[in-house]
Amino acid sequence: MRDDDVQDLRFTDPQPKIHTTAELRGCRIGRYCSVGERVSLTEVVLGDFSYIQRHSEGICATIGKFCSIASNVRINALEHPMERVTTHKISYRPNEYFRYQKLDSGFRERRRAKPVTVGNDVWIGHGAVIMPGVTVGDGAVIGANAVVTREVPPYTVVGGVPARTIRRRFPEDIAGRLQALAWWDWPLEKLFEAVPDMQSMSAEKFLEKWAG
Helix, strand or coil, X not given: CCHHHHHHCCCCCCCCEECCCCEEECCEECCCCEECCCCEEEEEXXXXXXXXXXXXXXXXXXXXXXXXXXXXXXXXXXXXXXXXXXCXXXXXXXXXXCCCCCCCHXXXXXXXXXXXXXXXXXXXXXXXXXXXXXXECCCCEECCCCEECCCECCCEEEECCCCEEEEECCCHHXXXXXXXXXXXXXXXXXXXXXXXXXXXXXXXXHHHHHCC
């Protein structure tokens, strides 16, 4: 057996784990990802090592690496046309009720024009809702049941309805150095070696050792 074959034993199967009840349409799912029970994703990019727990939904979104998304989360929550006579889907999905009436493709494109972007190493708590067009920065934390209506800066903890800043995870200089380090882009071999330090070191000590 070659040395590189022995080294490969450190790593588990990188194929994403997708529950049989999950529905994915037009998605790109990264290595080591996990998509839970009855999750519904449409036109979503999910970065390596990210996972989404049961009963969550996402549409028209790009989600970074190492994101932790809890159950019952809504990413790019459905927007209804309040300016029309009715907000009901009879105006944009009449084909569900009538023959010879077409899907309103213009309304669908309006949805696509407001994608959600979630950075790397983001934790989204149970039942949180992220509204159309929102950007969530690297390392951010979104509290359970929060409704996020505006941009969340990197390494910021937000919560409430609408979501507001609770605190920063780290001082601004440490957050900036972590973003520059971009550990989420490291090769598997380097991540393997770094895990014990992730477990035992403060962010400052980790940066001292790994930022070179």
